[in-house]
Amino acid sequence: MKYTEKASELAAREIEARRTAALEEQRRRETEITARMPEIGVLRKKLRDNYIRIIKLVATHDNRAAETAANIREESLSTSESIALMLENSTGDRNYLEPKYTCPNCQDTGYVDGIRCECLEKLLMKYTLEEMSSGSAIKLHDFGEFRTDYYPPGEIRERMIKYHTMFVNYCQDFGGTSTKRSMLFMGETGLGKTFFSSCIVKRLGEMGISAAFMSAFDMLRTLENEHFGRAEGDTMGHLLTAPLVVIDDLGAEPSQSKFYNTFFYNIINGRINRMLPTIISTNLTPDIIKARYGNRIASRMLSEFLPVLFRGTDIRQQKSAQRIYST
Numbered sequence: 001m002k003y004t005e006k007a008s009e010l011a012a013r014e015i016e017a018r019r020t021a022a023l024e025e026q027r028r029r030e031t032e033i034t035a036r037m038p039e040i041g042v043l044r045k046k047l048r049d050n051y052i053r054i055i056k057l058v059a060t061h062d063n064r065a066a067e068t069a070a071n072i073r074e075e076s077l078s079t080s081e082s083i084a085l086m087l088e089n090s091t092g093d094r095n096y097l098e099p100k101y102t103c104p105n106c107q108d109t110g111y112v113d114g115i116r117c118e119c120l121e122k123l124l125m126k127y128t129l130e131e132m133s134s135g136s137a138i139k140l141h142d143f144g145e146f147r148t149d150y151y152p153p154g155e156i157r158e159r160m161i162k163y164h165t166m167f168v169n170y171c172q173d174f175g176g177t178s179t180k181r182s183m184l185f186m187g188e189t190g191l192g193k194t195f196f197s198s199c200i201v202k203r204l205g206e207m208g209i210s211a212a213f214m215s216a217f218d219m220l221r222t223l224e225n226e227h228f229g230r231a232e233g234d235t236m237g238h239l240l241t242a243p244l245v246v247i248d249d250l251g252a253e254p255s256q257s258k259f260y261n262t263f264f265y266n267i268i269n270g271r272i273n274r275m276l277p278t279i280i281s282t283n284l285t286p287d288i289i290k291a292r293y294g295n296r297i298a299s300r301m302l303s304e305f306l307p308v309l310f311r312g313t314d315i316r317q318q319k320s321a322q323r324i325y326s327t
């Protein structure tokens with residue numbers, strides 16, 4: 001996977017900051033313990049001295065060096081155990097003086113045996129998707145900002161309250177192993193489609209799950225520019241592998257390009273095949289989606305995506321959607 005230079009730099013900086021913080025915290029604990037329990041300081045000095053003695057012994061080639069070194073090692077082991085017990089009694093953590101890395105696998109270096117660690121891959125993905133999403137500049141909202149009085153009392157309000165709970169649970173379940181559903185948010189502009197999309201993106205981000213969040217037009221235009229070499233990047237690759245892709249306002253593209261439908265189909269189809277979820281919001285009806293993007297895209301979307309209707313006052317639109325989904 002090709003990541004941007006900016007994403008690589010941000011990820012490297014974050015890993016470095018984690019490591020620095022872990023080592024600073026370790027030094028702070030050392031100072032604290034040495035002041036509070038000087039006997040531990042004495043034992044730790046003994047460990048360091050033993051270590052130096054062993055190194056010197058190895059260099060002497062003395063016949064009895066191996067035996068002496070083994071004895072010293074044994075003594076060091078029991079000294080370490082004494083320190084661990086004292087720490088456990090005093091702090092509840094026998095490894096209190098070890099650095100607490102965010103990622104114990106790579107000790108916050110980003111690499112294990114010269115190969116990128118999972119934690120670094122995750123950060124690269126996060127910063128790359130953030131960079132991709134920044135072009136659309138869609139403001140992120142929090143589930144806590146949901147206001148029921150924005151919707152008329154009665155059925156519509158009840159439905160929105162139900163959606164709110166459903167989307168909160170959707171995020172909660174996202175961390176688990178169950179299949180994540182793709183969703184198609186349909187309804188007129190201004191009924192909360194983008195609001196709820198952004199709440200989901202924000203909540204998942206807080207859980208450490210990255211999402212690409214782009215307007216359909218920005219996404220398709222970027223893909224087109226990269227396809228024709230007018231821009232550098234691997235947006236398609238990232239859209240096919242991102243844990244979640246949210247495509248906002250499908251149908252608002254000011255122009256149609258014959259490439260758009262191909263790109264769009266490849267994303268939808270590729271992600272379905274990889275069992276990765278996609279959320280699409282649109283104010284188009286299923287009939288118009290079919291007419292504009294073709295049967296292949298429409299049938300893939302309408303059969304795999306959970307339809308979520310944001311109801312307004314346009315009865316015809318509601319009826320059209322109901323007709324499609326009740327069959």
Ligand SMILES: [Zn+2]
Nearest residue numbers: 103106117119
């Ligand atoms: Zn790691």
